[in-house]
Structure formats: structure tokens, C-alpha cells
Amino acid sequence: MPFLPSRLFGIIGHPLGHSLSPLLHNWGFGHFGLPGVYMAWPVAAGRVADFMTAVRVLGIEGVSVTIPHKAAVMAFVDEVTDRARAVGAVNTLFWRGGRLCGENTDVAGFVAPLRGMGDLPGTALVVGGGGAARAAVAGLKELGLTEILMTNRTAAKAETLARDFGVGCVAWETRAERAGGLVVNATPLGMLGKNEGLSPMPTGSVGAGAVAYDLVYNPHETVFLRDAAAAGARTVTGLEMFFGQAVEQFRLWTGLELPRQEGMALLRAALYGEGDGA
Ligand code: NAP
8 A cells, every 4th residue: 555645734925945854844744644745845935824724625734934925924823822922933833723823933943952951051151143042042041041141243223132132232232241141042054055164152151160152053163162161061952943844843743752863863964974863
């Protein structure tokens, strides 16, 4: 008897580019023997309303939402979770009791590796002022850190974000002076390509006692993480956040927990050619 997937999931964005989500979620369906398939749907900005009709007409069970649709889909769901409302963006569509809901699993994904750390610093500096920074600050507030500070190249954006979340703000030029706790890179600095040789923090500014958390996950070790580790800081990679947000999506869609060891190995094999991805 041929395998006929009957449960439809997928990702929308434009341009979609290369996404790891189809690999991970399709692997998850196979792992649990679920009849699900996860597609990649490049949907142009003007077609979001049509796509959301398709979700309801076709009974699409779950959707990952990426740039540029994270705010636009909010107008077409029945409910937006508190987390997604706080961040101002939805990255996941799921159904509850016949209602189509929008969630932001980047917050849970960001927090996941930090919950596993026994002695987290009490203070944090988030570098950046875009969507990833908003998810990070929402997560840090959930963790209850005593002091959360923002900084961004364009000060006005950091000030708006700080006001929205009721956190502090420091000038870009003075950020190195506030880097003694958890320091989060929520900029594309360090990412493969034109930014690869760059770090959001001056060399040596994040050292012993600090935790450097880079949301960039390709390459595996960014300049920011390499500098911080050399200066004695603990490090967390953005792949942990990516995996964590996908785990939360899969849980919302299926009630099941993607296995961490095998899932991370699959992602590392796809991204960095490590191991055999088993
Ligand atoms: P975004 O909305 O475009 O924001 C980018 C931020 O980076 C802006 O605040 C921008 O500052 C700053 N920036 C860009 N180039 C800079 C430079 N040369 N010098 C200083 N600051 C610079 O992007 P985003 O969606 O927040 O994503 C940020 C990063 O997080 C990306 O690398 C993305 O891949 C990563 N991310 C990772 C995950 C994960 O699961 N690990 C999830 C989401 C995002 P200005 O305001 O001055 O322009």
C-alpha cells in the first residue's frame, strides 16, 4: 500500500530561500510515523489573504510563517497568543478547538537553551532592534532577569523596543561597558556572506562570567562566539534557538516532542556537514 500523507503543513515566506524547516518537520513526521507532509510555499506579499483562505479551505493543520508575512497573518487568524501579541509577529499557525491561532515560537525557542543553564546571569544586553531582538526581550522578561538592556545601531529603534517592553536602553557606543551578563546578538553580524568577519561587540568585551548568545547559526562558530569563548565566556549558538522554536511548533501541531539529540544532529549535518545526520 503506498504511503499517502493526509495531514498538510508548510512554510510561507517570500522569497523563501533555503529553509531547514521542511527537513526537520518532515523528519519528525517520519520519526513518529505520522501521515504528515511539510511543504515550502513561496507566497507573495499581496497573496496572504488568499493563502489564509486556502488554510481554512484545505484544512492545512500547521504553518510556519516567515518574512515578510509575520505581521500580516495576524489579521486573518481567530486568536493571537499573548506572546505573539507582545512580539508583534506570528511565526506559527495552529488550530485549537476549531479556531485558527497565531503564536510566536521564537520566544520559546530563545528561552529553551537558557532554561537548561543552571546559573544564568541576572542581567542581559540585547544587541539589535528587529524582530529577533523583540522575541529575545520577550523571552528574557519571561525568565525574570533583574535588568534587561537594549542597544541598536539606530538608536530610535532600540528606544521604541525598550519602551514597548518596559526595559532599559544604552547607547550603541557604550554597549561594551554593559556586557558583563548575558549578551545576545540579534543582528546579522557574523552571518555567512558579507557579514561573516564581523562581530556586534568589540573584541574582549564579553569575557569570564558572561554568556554570549548568538542568534546567528551559520557559521556554527561566529566571530562573536569565538571571541567570547577565547575571553572565558560561556556560549550558546542560534541553532539551539532554531531547534527550540521548531520543537514548539511541532508540539503545537502534534502534541509530540521532537527528540533533541537526533534533531540537532540532523540540522548540524545539513548546515555544517557534521556526522551523518542520523
Ligand atoms: P531585522 O529585523 O532585519 O533586524 C536586524 C537588526 O540588526 C537591526 O536592528 C539592524 O540595525 C541590525 N543591523 C543590521 N546590520 C547591522 C550592522 N552592519 N551593524 C549594526 N547593526 C546592524 O532582523 P531579525 O529578523 O531581527 O534577525 C536578526 C538576526 O537574527 C538574523 O541574523 C537572523 O538570521 C537571526 N535570527 C535567528 C533566529 C534563530 O532561530 N536562531 C530566529 C530569528 C532571527 P538597524 O536598526 O540600525 O538597521
